[in-house]
Amino acid sequence: MSTTALRDRPRPTIVLVGHGMVGQRFLEALAEHGLTATHRVVVLCEEPRPAYDRVRLTSYFSGRTAEELSLTDMGFIDGHGIELHVGDPAASVDREARTVTARSGRTVGYDVLVLATGSVPFVPPVPGRDATGCFVYRTIEDLLAIEEYAGTRATTGTVVGGGLLGLEAAGALHGLGLATHVVEFAPRLMPVQVDEGGGAALLRTIEGIGLTVHTGTGTQEIVTGPDGAVTGMKLSDGSELATDMVVFSAGVRPRDQLARASGLAVGERGGIVVDARCRTVTDPRVFAIGECAQAVDGRVYGLVAPGYEQAETAAATIAARDAEFTGADLSTELKLLGVDVASFGDAHGTAGDCLDVVYSDSRAGLYKKLVIGRDGTLRGGVLVGDTEAYGTLRAFTGSVPPVPPESLVVPAGAGAPARLGPAALPDDAVVCSCHNVTKGTIRGAVTGHGCATVPEVMKCTRAGTGCGSCSKVLTQLVDAELEASGVEVDRGLCRCFAQTREELYEIVLALRLTSYQALLDRHGREGARGGDGCETCKPAVASIIASLAPVIGADGHVLDGEQAALQDTNDHFLANLQRNGSYSVVPRVPGGEIAPEKLIVIGEIARDFGLYTKITGGQRIDMFGARVEQLPSIWARLVDAGFESGHAYGKSLRTVKSCVGQTWCRYGVQDSVRMAIDLELRYRGLRSPHKLKSAVSGCARECAEARSKDFGVIATANGWNLYVGGNGGATPRHADLLAQDLSDAELTRLIDRFLMFYIRTADRLERTSVWLERIPGGLDHVRDVVVHDSLGICDELESLMAAHVSHYRDEWAETVGDPAKLARFVSFVNAPGTPDPVVGFVPERGQMKPDLPLLSIGMRPSDTEELEGSTQR
Helix, strand or coil, rough: CCHHHHCCCEEEEEEEECCCCCHHHHHHHHHHHCCHCEEEEEEEECCCCCCCCCHHHHHHHHHCCCHHHHHHHHHHHHCCCCHHHHHHHEEEEEECCCCEEECCCCEEECCEECCCCCCEEEECCCCCCCCCCCEEEHHHHHHHHHHHHHHHCCEEEECCCHHHHHHHHHHHHHHHEEEEEEECCCCCCCEEEEEEEEHHHHHHHHHHHEEEEEEEEEEEEECCCCCCCCEEEEECCCCCCCEEEEEEEEEEEEECCCHHCCCCCCCCCEEEECCCCEEEEECCEEEEEEEECCCCCCCCCCHHHHHEEEEEEEEHCCCCCCCCCCCCCCCEEEEEEEHHHHHEEEECCCCCEEEEEEEEEHCCCEEEEEECCCCCCCEEEEECCCCHHHHHHHCCCCCCCCCCCHHCCCCCCCCCCCCHHHHHCCCCCCECCCCCCCHHHHHHHHCCCCCCCHHHHHHHCCCCCCCCCHHHHHHHHHHHHHHHCCCCCCCCCCCCCCCHHHHHHHHHHHCCCCCCHHHHHHHCCCCCCCCCCCCCCCHHHHHHHHHHHHHHCCCCCCCCCHHHHHCCCCHCCEECCCHHHHEEEEEHHHCCCHHHHHHHHHHHHHHHHEEEEEEECCCEEEEEEEEEEEEHHHHHHHHHHCCCCCCCCEEEEEEEECCHHHHHCCCCCCCHHHHHHHHHHHHHCCEEECCCEEECCCCCCCCHHHHCCEEEEEECCCCCEECCEEECCCCCCCCEEEEEEECCHHHHHHHHHHHHHHHCCCCCCCCCHHHHHCCHHHHHHHHHHHCCCCCCHHHHHHHHHHHHHHCCCCHHHHHCHHHHHHHHCCCCCCCCCCCCCCCCCEECCCCEEEECCCCCCCCCCHHHCCCCCCCCC
């Protein structure tokens, strides 16, 4: 055949029906195999926009635009000659004629047909389901309709379904300001992903933010008013629920109507039946991928990762390459309503012959379970409230971890948890389940393909481009490999900022930026600008702005304006959240000195509010068991008596402990109590990268334990010795001598400089002990800067501290006097006067304690007898 004949020969046509996330991945796979150069590719898309990130759909309500959610680069579409028709879905398929007819009447012939029609929301067949005010939660258009209705006609919303998408929908309604209910027919939330313990932890946390959850009951009828709009719901338990709108999110069903009409085989419960190559079993010219397909293992996969694998398998098969899809990992990590949730492997132990290792603190929202085979193999697990170890644990699934399983779930302070870094993973461990990328492949991208950044590795391997749950482990692996190769590593604070915390501090100070959003939009990474930020940088930047507030002109109160949305849990309520959902209140007692009248006030408050009282290690009195709605009333009485916040909840100065000094002690050589009071009142409320503790000892006997503090002072006959960088916590460190025989004024000046230099240069959540060992030059460099002014910045450091001291305001007093701030202190936003009924106590030693065991690590009941003698905690 001549060259001209070959050139004029019509190219075979691939028709793709559906352009969601899986459809877009299929197009990319076609291009990777070179098929877009040899084939005509036609796409029929029902929605009015190209493929977008449905996994992050809810982020639309927090400011992300439809354009930012888009997964479609039109340059890619045009560059590969792909004919994309949006808003024009396929209406029928004629397999005999090999044509597809679209709703517009357009008819396209095909050589290969790929169905990626996805799924449709399941709406229970209850009376009233089509009423005005009823919605589904699936597309951007659905979100637009929900947003409009919520803003004009609703104050209360109810979500039918407590699974993944249902809780996302509930979060959206809550974010729109609606009193929100969740109705779930199963006895727990997220019944597919988490077990009973995980569901209890999730329930406790979600109810804690103001949502009302109804489990173990179904929707019986949607009640409407005379105008046909929703006014309520009748539930299967006989109760009724007043609501203005209903969002159905009770699961999905494969969208296989087009296949059924064209005679393709479908499964008994739906789904186009395909073989291991994703070909339909009825017609080898037709493929099905994603949520519309029933895979060869009989499953219909509703997650994006298996859909991507199917897309890649279909494209490889069309390109005459060997590829099969026989099943997929269903591991999931996500944040629902601010709660981290993860499930991996055989999370429910369905394979049998296995043990459970469990850490449970459900009222505090923590639950961790590992399923372990009798040979020690990690089979799966559930994590709720803390998913820090998810990426590593998932990668170890199917192997025996190098440490005991108990150490993988016990939190810090309750049994020395093991830290398994990426170096412990074997090269064949799957790091990215979305694209089946192993550790060895990631290492090879760095060493063999010259990738020098995480984004380059992501582009080369596709790791981290799916759900994103492997991002942390991916970054650690890439950094470790780059460092081993002598390459400089990106030390940015997080995925939002390429700058370190120290660099962000300098930017905020130099440009007088008072807004997190302004900092992100102007100085964030290009892909993060205009977004919402992340849980790493928001509290870190909030701390920077708070510590510089007097200098840059920001409002220093952590609950004012934008600052309130950036805070961690404890700062949100200016109190420490305890394990049963109650809070502790710690008033400041400078230097540990307190008058009898104030002791009486604390006793009366503890008695009147039924609080547990305990003397702390920092010489203060802690009152435990306050309900969130009680906090302002407790503070008001404390403030009236002359107390103020002790900042036990914040990354700031906690206490300056003291001995009685020369006033009372026959060994004392200086007035340690007076100095401790002066220092505590000077540095109170100072926001820093981590908490700060201090102590003053009146002699060398060191009764105040000053050398175990971030900055400690020990009296000498000639003045004061200043020690820095101590830590008495999980990793004890004696503080180092910075300067000696100082006068009162010299001591204060050096502490001012030291603290502001630490705040300026430390990483997020870095104690002074770690900072002192990490910072180049260590103690000698810090001494040069702080004592000898080697950088010429001491005047500025002193000025920054002076601004803090002069602008200090008590956060409790300001909150008690501000109705807008007080509005947040409720257990349930839709029932402000109702206390949390779950917070309970039992008597003990004349006081009360939470009615909840902290730790339960054990085995299945059926295994206990056989393994008698094993450790149980």
